[in-house]
Amino acid sequence: MRPILIHEVGPRDGLQAEATVVPTDVKLDWIRRVAASGVDIVQVGSFVRGDKLPQMADTDELFRILAKEHPRAVLSGLVLNEKGLERALEVGVPLICLGVSASDTHSRKNTGMGTDEAQRRIIATALAAKQAGRRVQVSVQSAFGCGFEGAIPEVRVLGIVAAYLDAGLTAISLADTAGHAYPEQVRRYVQQVLELDAAAEVTAHIHDTFGLGMANVYGAMEAGATAIETSFGGLGGCPFTKVAAGNVATEDLVHGLQRAGRRTDIDLPALIGVARDVATHFGRELPGRVHRAGPIQP
Numbered sequence: 001m002r003p004i005l006i007h008e009v010g011p012r013d014g015l016q017a018e019a020t021v022v023p024t025d026v027k028l029d030w031i032r033r034v035a036a037s038g039v040d041i042v043q044v045g046s047f048v049r050g051d052k053l054p055q056m057a058d059t060d061e062l063f064r065i066l067a068k069e070h071p072r073a074v075l076s077g078l079v080l081n082e083k084g085l086e087r088a089l090e091v092g093v094p095l096i097c098l099g100v101s102a103s104d105t106h107s108r109k110n111t112g113m114g115t116d117e118a119q120r121r122i123i124a125t126a127l128a129a130k131q132a133g134r135r136v137q138v139s140v141q142s143a144f145g146c147g148f149e150g151a152i153p154e155v156r157v158l159g160i161v162a163a164y165l166d167a168g169l170t171a172i173s174l175a176d177t178a179g180h181a182y183p184e185q186v187r188r189y190v191q192q193v194l195e196l197d198a199a200a201e202v203t204a205h206i207h208d209t210f211g212l213g214m215a216n217v218y219g220a221m222e223a224g225a226t227a228i229e230t231s232f233g234g235l236g237g238c239p240f241t242k243v244a245a246g247n248v249a250t251e252d253l254v255h256g257l258q259r260a261g262r263r264t265d266i267d268l269p270a271l272i273g274v275a276r277d278v279a280t281h282f283g284r285e286l287p288g289r290v291h292r293a294g295p296i297q298p
């Protein structure tokens, strides 16, 4: 069995949904600890305009500081447009993530562009990032359904995937932005991407809006996904979606994998410590389970 890579997106997907801005030094502490725990990738932030999303205004600064420290995990950053790419290249982001929403309504709310126009621009931007020598991951947001539009035709989702593959972009994340996915659907979509290109690296980005999050993650892994995007404590939710819920919790998935003898290289107590600190910071209970129950003693 191939190892499952863990891509921690809490510092971006989690924190962007919060009403308050987390101070840079607090973010740095959480990111450093997660990056040292043995998870593979940490998404530091999003290159969105600071006045539009103040929670992400320090993304450039975070990368500048972290670049000097050579963290154990690969650092990723979300780029939304050409200007964002310029900024990401300037601060040396090693893994650049970009995406298109399969829902025209979600796409317009998020970017001001419909899916087709957004797709053309994102592919061009992704290719420019690749040309600049960066690793690139492209995603299909609202791949499994949309809070505004409801069901999204499968052919529409696979059409975006096919366009990515045609452009030579083979690291593909299927994002359940609204949390509408169910395990059979996730399994089928992952399989279909791999049928289009057996060498594609498929990631699943799952929001646990309706309680199917972990089942969906396992559906993706069983169908051949090789990376999962999770967030500390299960924090998160897209601010541009209708009903926002967090991602599957990083420490919950690591717990599940470790019960099966997988990813025993990751420091689960360290991740639990971060999730607890995030919960304390926001002063509320987070949806993740393992940081509350504690690890099972061996």
Ligand code: ZN
Pocket (backbone or CB within 6 Å): 013, 175, 177, 205, 207, 237, 238
């Ligand atoms: Zn998300």
